[in-house]
Amino acid sequence: MPHLTVRIWRGADEGEYQSFSVPMRENQTVLDVVSEVQRSQDQSLSYRFACRVGVCGSCAMMVNGKPRWTCRTHIRSLKSGVVTIAPLRNMPRIKDLVTDMSGFIDKWGKAGNVFESERDRRDAPVAVDPSSPRRKAADAAIECINCGVCHAACDVVSWNDSYLGPAALNRAWSLVNDERHSRKKETMAAAMGDGGCGNCHSQGNCMAACPIGLSPTRSIAGLKKMSLMSLLGGSDV
Amino acid sequence: MTIETGKTDILIIGTGGAGLFAALHAKQANPDLDVTLAVKGLVGKCGCTRMVQGGYNVALAAGDSVERHFMDTIVGGKWLPNQELAWRLCEKAVERVNELENEVGCFFDRNPDGSLHQKAFAGQSFDRTVHKSDLTGIEIINRLMEKVWAAQVNKLEEHRAIRLIRAADGSGLAGAMLIDMRSGCYRYVAAKAILLATGAGPTMYRYHTPSGDKTCDGLNMALDLGLGLRDMEMVQFHPTGLLGGPDTRMTGTVLEEGLRGAGGHLVNGDGERFMFGYHEAGERATRDIVSRGIYQEMREGRTTPMGGVYISMAHLGPDHVAERFPGMVKRCRDCGFDLAGGMVEVVPTAHYMMGGVSFSADTSTEIDGLFAAGEDCGGVHGANRLGGNGVANSTVFGGIAGDSMAAYVKGRKTWRDADQTEIDRAVAESEYPFSKPSGDLHGLREALAHTMWDDVGVMRDAAGLERGMKTLTGYTKALMDMGVSGDHRAFHMGWHEWLNLKSLTRISEVIALAAMGRENSRGAHYREDFPDTGALEESANTVVYAKGDQLELHLEPVDFSIVKPGESLIEDMAGMPTPMVAGGVSL
Amino acid sequence: MSNPMFEMRLYLLQRLTAILMLPMVIGHLATILYATRSELTAASILERTQSSPWLVVFYTAFVVLVSIHAPLGLRKIMGEWLRFSPKLANRISVLLCLGFLGLGLRGVWALTGAAMP
Amino acid sequence: MTGFRINLSYLAFMLHRCSGLALVCFLPFHFLVLGLGLEDAAALDEMLVFTQQPLVKFGEWVLVVLFSLHLLLGLRVLVMEWAPWPHQGGLRSGWVILAGLIALALGWLFLDGVIS
Numbered sequence A: 001m002p003h004l005t006v007r008i009w010r011g012a013d014e015g016e017y018q019s020f021s022v023p024m025r026e027n028q029t030v031l032d033v034v035s036e037v038q039r040s041q042d043q044s045l046s047y048r049f050a051c052r053v054g055v056c057g058s059c060a061m062m063v064n065g066k067p068r069w070t071c072r073t074h075i076r077s078l079k080s081g082v083v084t085i086a087p088l089r090n091m092p093r094i095k096d097l098v099t100d101m102s103g104f105i106d107k108w109g110k111a112g113n114v115f116e117s118e119r120d121r122r123d124a125p126v127a128v129d130p131s132s133p134r135r136k137a138a139d140a141a142i143e144c145i146n147c148g149v150c151h152a153a154c155d156v157v158s159w160n161d162s163y164l165g166p167a168a169l170n171r172a173w174s175l176v177n178d179e180r181h182s183r184k185k186e187t188m189a190a191a192m193g194d195g196g197c198g199n200c201h202s203q204g205n206c207m208a209a210c211p212i213g214l215s216p217t218r219s220i221a222g223l224k225k226m227s228l229m230s231l232l233g234g235s236d237v
Numbered sequence B: 001m002t003i004e005t006g007k008t009d010i011l012i013i014g015t016g017g018a019g020l021f022a023a024l025h026a027k028q029a030n031p032d033l034d035v036t037l038a039v040k041g042l043v044g045k046c047g048c049t050r051m052v053q054g055g056y057n058v059a060l061a062a063g064d065s066v067e068r069h070f071m072d073t074i075v076g077g078k079w080l081p082n083q084e085l086a087w088r089l090c091e092k093a094v095e096r097v098n099e100l101e102n103e104v105g106c107f108f109d110r111n112p113d114g115s116l117h118q119k120a121f122a123g124q125s126f127d128r129t130v131h132k133s134d135l136t137g138i139e140i141i142n143r144l145m146e147k148v149w150a151a152q153v154n155k156l157e158e159h160r161a162i163r164l165i166r167a168a169d170g171s172g173l174a175g176a177m178l179i180d181m182r183s184g185c186y187r188y189v190a191a192k193a194i195l196l197a198t199g200a201g202p203t204m205y206r207y208h209t210p211s212g213d214k215t216c217d218g219l220n221m222a223l224d225l226g227l228g229l230r231d232m233e234m235v236q237f238h239p240t241g242l243l244g245g246p247d248t249r250m251t252g253t254v255l256e257e258g259l260r261g262a263g264g265h266l267v268n269g270d271g272e273r274f275m276f277g278y279h280e281a282g283e284r285a286t287r288d289i290v291s292r293g294i295y296q297e298m299r300e301g302r303t304t305p306m307g308g309v310y311i312s313m314a315h316l317g318p319d320h321v322a323e324r325f326p327g328m329v330k331r332c333r334d335c336g337f338d339l340a341g342g343m344v345e346v347v348p349t350a351h352y353m354m355g356g357v358s359f360s361a362d363t364s365t366e367i368d369g370l371f372a373a374g375e376d377c378g379g380v381h382g383a384n385r386l387g388g389n390g391v392a393n394s395t396v397f398g399g400i401a402g403d404s405m406a407a408y409v410k411g412r413k414t415w416r417d418a419d420q421t422e423i424d425r426a427v428a429e430s431e432y433p434f435s436k437p438s439g440d441l442h443g444l445r446e447a448l449a450h451t452m453w454d455d456v457g458v459m460r461d462a463a464g465l466e467r468g469m470k471t472l473t474g475y476t477k478a479l480m481d482m483g484v485s486g487d488h489r490a491f492h493m494g495w496h497e498w499l500n501l502k503s504l505t506r507i508s509e510v511i512a513l514a515a516m517g518r519e520n521s522r523g524a525h526y527r528e529d530f531p532d533t534g535a536l537e538e539s540a541n542t543v544v545y546a547k548g549d550q551l552e553l554h555l556e557p558v559d560f561s562i563v564k565p566g567e568s569l570i571e572d573m574a575g576m577p578t579p580m581v582a583g584g585v586s587l
Numbered sequence C: 001m002s003n004p005m006f007e008m009r010l011y012l013l014q015r016l017t018a019i020l021m022l023p024m025v026i027g028h029l030a031t032i033l034y035a036t037r038s039e040l041t042a043a044s045i046l047e048r049t050q051s052s053p054w055l056v057v058f059y060t061a062f063v064v065l066v067s068i069h070a071p072l073g074l075r076k077i078m079g080e081w082l083r084f085s086p087k088l089a090n091r092i093s094v095l096l097c098l099g100f101l102g103l104g105l106r107g108v109w110a111l112t113g114a115a116m117p
Numbered sequence D: 001m002t003g004f005r006i007n008l009s010y011l012a013f014m015l016h017r018c019s020g021l022a023l024v025c026f027l028p029f030h031f032l033v034l035g036l037g038l039e040d041a042a043a044l045d046e047m048l049v050f051t052q053q054p055l056v057k058f059g060e061w062v063l064v065v066l067f068s069l070h071l072l073l074g075l076r077v078l079v080m081e082w083a084p085w086p087h088q089g090g091l092r093s094g095w096v097i098l099a100g101l102i103a104l105a106l107g108w109l110f111l112d113g114v115i116s
């Protein structure tokens, strides 16, 4: 059976790559390879996953230098006989392939991403026209699984500690387009603040890397335009 | 062994729909409460609520009613549900969905007139499933996560609960023992009230859908406390799990039911459509029937190269399929399969556990201070869970748990003293594998998976169950002879797999025992040697207790407190698919 | 920052200056390309530039815009690549802006001085 | 540019930033040279002679290209930020290539003018 060489980061900030040889299989994802190494070669190898089908966003790693969701990345699609796997970029490392995602999640909150509305559980849901432009804009950004792949792909995130990053701002965009949301001003204020949308240089890595095919670049551009409107006082936000 | 200690008013174990809702409600009831979430993975980024595709059942629309939803649930559950719980589910779901929309911020799909869109789901007499495209769980959990982060709740992420600790004076529950998985340290958290919301999960089967972090730990901890587990033989199999081969984690993951609803064909290894041989509705028959049909084909050897059957969509037009099921098509493509134009191999896959901890409608349990909600609990669904009732269950009862716990801790100034011997025992039991030579954990897990699949699976009989039980006892012994490698504890996945296996083998035995005890066929439980339903009026629930190392089975008659077999709360037939979509579009 | 919108305002200012410069710069480029095709001497340049008061306005505006635009860009680069603190980057940017303004206006004066009344 | 940075939008960002930087470096000299005319026209003339040297010509060519590039890529950024997106994938990657081509074409025009 042909084998695949995998180089896996061991350690935390200090560490080194360790090579393993794993049997090649017809159907094999990067997560499978990592699992196989852990199961049959080194029990103590640390990695993180949950859903294994691309909905939980906890398995992202750097694969051959690119941030990816590993559970949905087929080895074959890498077209490479040697696979190098490292922990996700732009996040503090915990051990081996596991990173601390709490900073990323904190930024999500700092971007004003908490829904509020005037209604409560006794009221019926607001009628929302599914074909309205705002609903469509909100929808286009809403399916994010907060996997952090875009966050890892954005250089501004690594250069500027205060930058909220593409995922957090993408969510802010869906919120400011949510006609039910009553705290749009607060959400916009965060999106326009020091770490906000003005920091984005349209590098586009986020969009190119997002496994879901979302477009944080577009969402952030939307926020930039809305910021202009609101500073000019002409926005309905 | 040093043990870190902490104190909180309310400790919630698990962050699925049940856990997060409980945290939110407890904080709403009293913002000054100290609420702590402990979870095996990252908050909200693990468990199955996030994986919900199909949606959320709720009687919102004109023409639908709580009574109708209730009758569908009872009839679907083959008269085994606890009726008070089922009623509470259907009634509260209305409020909960409005809360999700208006307070939590879920942005469900709409009808052209702006009202919530509700789709058809199998086994229901009304289109009542609220959804956000086919990724409803992501929307629910992401919005809940945002709310919970903002609510000043303590988070113990990557903390595995290993034992619930009783009070020294026997008055109730004192706290829980956890392992901080990142450091490998033990942590005792004293709490006035604890919610068990670890989501059970039938991951001991060769093919299974749930998230990998779910390994029945909660059920195991409940058994240790002496609580009864009811209806444990009721394991729901989803008919179309992806089959990718033995060594890929994608195997077992769900291909949505809508594929069959839309007219997908199931074809066996000989290239024949076989479902009409089993049921007149063909591929559109209910989950249990289709699962058994496929299983039968597999048993008779008419399988695909990897040992399943094919699902084929191409005749509907590849472009049409790609457009209608973009998520499924992309998922298959990422895994190397062409769903839109080719044939994809599928198998029935263990999806949901209807059984679990016995609990009351206010989520309290027999142990003072312990509450339970979500998939860890038994009684709401009986013999079958309707698609869309799972997430309703976890969010409805999770919210109730938050309210109940906040009320419970009110006025309680002090924490109970822990029974130190229990704490010591928790540590000793977890340290045990480091005292043994490291072994082939994965091999054992595979063996367990095969046994459960073959002997305690889609179709059962006395001989198989007995054989299975014997083998399972052997696995329990084998596990105790097997240790893990190394001496460090930090993020040691082998160690955690050992602990997973400990829960899984024990709960597997519980399932097998309950399955032996039920000598009739109801819903998800099918006995080849007892294919009949049995008299509905004499319906009983199985309840399994642990007495020392032994498991004990009891049969307890169902209390038809609201409606008796033969009666109904609605005019027409409950549990019938809506005429529009036979078989429904569901998950 | 005292004003939470400070960052956003600077961002918008940079975009605004860019937009305003756009036609000017196109004109400037055209001039350069044109100039390469004709014999240039100091006298011919000065002759042309000093004959039009409009050019005074044009070049002054350009100098002002670019003196805002470029240091704002550098400010970001200082923060991102050199990891200067916001305070330091702000100070250097202001100095750069003043420097560019001084040098640039001096150049404009030199080129167009004769056109001034 | 490794791995995740391989996309035209990132290339555009880098080119835009580096061209901006280069222009900034050149700016003070440009102003200084113009300022020379204030003291005496002769110095400006000397300067113009100096600029006839091939190396300096090359430098000027680089500047013209970078200038055009910065302008065009800046325009792209402005369009991305302020104009509506036609569809989800509006990274305007084609613009990057186009901007490069136009910049080179202008550079050629410049060279052509200089050499002739």
Ligand SMILES: Cc1cc2nc3c(=O)[nH]c(=O)nc-3n(C[C@H](O)[C@H](O)[C@H](O)COP(=O)(O)OP(=O)(O)OC[C@H]3O[C@@H](n4cnc5c(N)ncnc54)[C@H](O)[C@@H]3O)c2cc1C
Binding pocket: B013, B014, B015, B016, B017, B018, B019, B038, B039, B040, B041, B044, B046, B047, B048, B049, B050, B051, B052, B053, B054, B055, B056, B057, B159, B160, B161, B162, B197, B198, B199, B200, B209, B210, B211, B213, B214, B215, B216, B217, B218, B254, B351, B352, B373, B374, B375, B376, B387, B388, B389, B390, B391, B392, B394, B586, B587
């Ligand atoms: C693929 C899939 C699709 C589904 N689709 C639908 C659908 O369309 N409609 C529907 O109604 N239902 C659906 N279900 C069922 C539904 O997801 C579950 O019924 C429900 O979400 C369970 O919620 P829960 O809160 O009880 O548990 P979960 O959401 O599973 O959460 C369990 C939590 O407990 C944690 N945990 C586990 N063990 C421990 C431990 N030892 N210590 C600490 N924490 C622990 C886990 O990490 C997790 O956070 C689906 C299930 C799956 C798997």
Ligand code: HEM
Binding pocket: A200, A201, A202, C014, C015, C018, C019, C021, C022, C023, C025, C026, C066, C069, C070, C072, C073, C074, C076, C077, D013, D016, D017, D018, D020, D021, D023, D024, D027, D070, D071, D074, D075, D077, D078
């Ligand atoms: C019409 C002409 C110009 C346009 C349209 C333009 C446009 C832009 C834009 C949109 C940016 C922001 C890019 C970002 O943040 O990602 C920018 C940045 C910048 N510009 Fe310009 N610019 C022009 C002229 C100039 C000139 C003449 C100079 C210098 C002399 C200059 C120097 C810079 C610098 C240094 C940056 C920072 C680059 C960065 O942050 O990546 N620009 N320009």
Ligand code: SF4
Binding pocket: A057, A143, A144, A145, A146, A147, A148, A149, A150, A151, A166, A167, A170, A209, A210, A211, A212, A213, A214, A216
């Ligand atoms: S936008 Fe895409 S890449 Fe970024 S976190 Fe969301 S799903 Fe992941």
Ligand code: F3S
Binding pocket: A153, A154, A155, A156, A157, A165, A166, A199, A200, A201, A202, A203, A204, A205, A206, A207, A216, A217, A220
């Ligand atoms: S990669 Fe970063 S710079 Fe902007 S377009 Fe994406 S957030």
Ligand code: FES
Binding pocket: A049, A050, A051, A052, A053, A054, A055, A056, A057, A058, A059, A060, A069, A070, A071, A072
């Ligand atoms: S394991 Fe959940 S996204 Fe990969």
